[in-house]
Amino acid sequence: MTADILFDPLSAEFAQDPYRIYRQLRQRDQPYFYAAQNMWLLSRYDDISTIATSPHAVRSLVGIRSPAEIAAWQKQANWHDMPYHERVVQFSLLDSDGDIHRRLRRQIFGAFRNDAIGHLEAVVQGFVDALLDDLADRQQIDFMADFAVHIPGFVIGHLLGAPASDCQQLRLWSERIVQFFDVDRSDERKRLAETATHEFFDYLCDLKRQREHNPQNDLISKMLVDEKAGLYTLDEFISTCMLVLMAGHGSTIDVLGSGMHTLLQHPQAMAELRQDETKWPTAIQELFRYEPPLPFFHRHMTSDFSIRGQTFPEGTTFGLLYGAANRDPGQFEQPDAFRINREPNRHLAFGLGAHLCLGNNLARMNMNVIFRTLLKRFSHLARVDGIVPYKPGLSVRGPKVLNISWKPA
Numbered sequence: 001m002t003a004d005i006l007f008d009p010l011s012a013e014f015a016q017d018p019y020r021i022y023r024q025l026r027q028r029d030q031p032y033f034y035a036a037q038n039m040w041l042l043s044r045y046d047d048i049s050t051i052a053t054s055p056h057a058v059r060s061l062v063g064i065r066s067p068a069e070i071a072a073w074q075k076q077a078n079w080h081d082m083p084y085h086e087r088v089v090q091f092s093l094l095d096s097d098g099d100i101h102r103r104l105r106r107q108i109f110g111a112f113r114n115d116a117i118g119h120l121e122a123v124v125q126g127f128v129d130a131l132l133d134d135l136a137d138r139q140q141i142d143f144m145a146d147f148a149v150h151i152p153g154f155v156i157g158h159l160l161g162a163p164a165s166d167c168q169q170l171r172l173w174s175e176r177i178v179q180f181f182d183v184d185r186s187d188e189r190k191r192l193a194e195t196a197t198h199e200f201f202d203y204l205c206d207l208k209r210q211r212e213h214n215p216q217n218d219l220i221s222k223m224l225v226d227e228k229a230g231l232y233t234l235d236e237f238i239s240t241c242m243l244v245l246m247a248g249h250g251s252t253i254d255v256l257g258s259g260m261h262t263l264l265q266h267p268q269a270m271a272e273l274r275q276d277e278t279k280w281p282t283a284i285q286e287l288f289r290y291e292p293p294l295p296f297f298h299r300h301m302t303s304d305f306s307i308r309g310q311t312f313p314e315g316t317t318f319g320l321l322y323g324a325a326n327r328d329p330g331q332f333e334q335p336d337a338f339r340i341n342r343e344p345n346r347h348l349a350f351g352l353g354a355h356l357c358l359g360n361n362l363a364r365m366n367m368n369v370i371f372r373t374l375l376k377r378f379s380h381l382a383r384v385d386g387i388v389p390y391k392p393g394l395s396v397r398g399p400k401v402l403n404i405s406w407k408p409a
Helices: 012-016 018-026 045-052 067-076 083-088 098-112 120-135 143-160 164-181 187-213 219-228 234-247 249-265 267-275 277-290 360-377
Strands: 032-034 039-042 140-142 296-301 305-307 310-312 317-321 378-383 403-408
Touching (some): 039 045, 045 317, 083 187, 083 234, 098 219, 098 234, 120 143, 140 143, 143 164, 143 219, 143 234, 143 249, 143 360, 164 187, 164 249, 219 234, 234 249, 249 267, 249 360, 249 378, 267 277, 267 360
Parallel strands (some): 039 317
Antiparallel strands (some): 140 403, 305 310, 378 403
16 A cells, blocks of 8 residues: 555645646555545546446435434535525535436436537637637737636526526626535635525526516526426426536636646647647547546445445445546556547546536537637637646636737637
8 A cells, every 4th residue: 555645635736736646546555535524535447437337326415314414414514504505506416316316317408418509509609709809909818717717607598598698697606606515615605605596596586487478499498398397396496507507617617728728738739630620529528538627526325335345334425536537547548648639538527327417518519619719710829827826626627827828810
């Protein structure tokens, strides 16, 4: 067994390079116990795949622990005394299992198929073109604040049926709610999350009422048909709308930033993509593998389970380090190398099993449109600063700031 590891996802060192720690975790003979979260961290591809696809691994503690035990866990994790957050964030499609999860997922699954999102490509292209038109005269920008943050709220808002003028507010609500999913759950971050959830809840209830009186060709209007058929409660309806907006928001911003940073670090790959656009599909997959925006999720075990010869009892929580699995040399040749022609590339950036990301087709389409457009419109793209600061945390991976210079083609 290797020497013990200092696992501190809130540290600046981890934010800048989690892959060094992931490598150390993979080299251990057994999973690593992360005492701060009372969970066992899995870092090898095969171990994570096994748990992610196991029928004995679930997202929710309901049915595993008693109500009193769940309440004690909520208090220990500072997830208590948040009535709106507990109502429509802590319960959701993402954090449900079994029949409830299958019912909620089935209702919106069709909206995210490739054939259903095809019309959004022109919407994304038009918005990206307009945004770049506004920025093109500037010699340098912060790619995150000036460009990336504006895109997902508009795209997902359009899909759901929110007016474009509301997208900035949707972004703020989403960010304030999502930040509380990470390991830093201070009282101030808790207040932000609960206030944002309450305001977001009221907004979606109002938007729902508008669509009841004036249906449109959007996801909320389609969901209303299912609600009338008894397939949604009010809380399930609002929670699902909220999840659609939140789940693809921060992760899209982060992967745009890390994707751009990765391309800037690999100018030969960028040159090849300029010369041959047929390489984009595999390049997009590699961008997700190389820097997954959601590198961590958890599962609770409903029965005893054995991993690498060690048996873990019912109720054990496993932390699935997708970011570590995506650099596992047992699965990927030269895993720390960025290779735009990598095939096969069965990465875990979108998860696996029952909770496979619903928005994976939309995410790839966004990346394809955005990066193709950037390389067509700008003949020169370069990083301005030497070090690009990344967000601290276990559940997210993306730059805080990415200053770049550019020149129109």
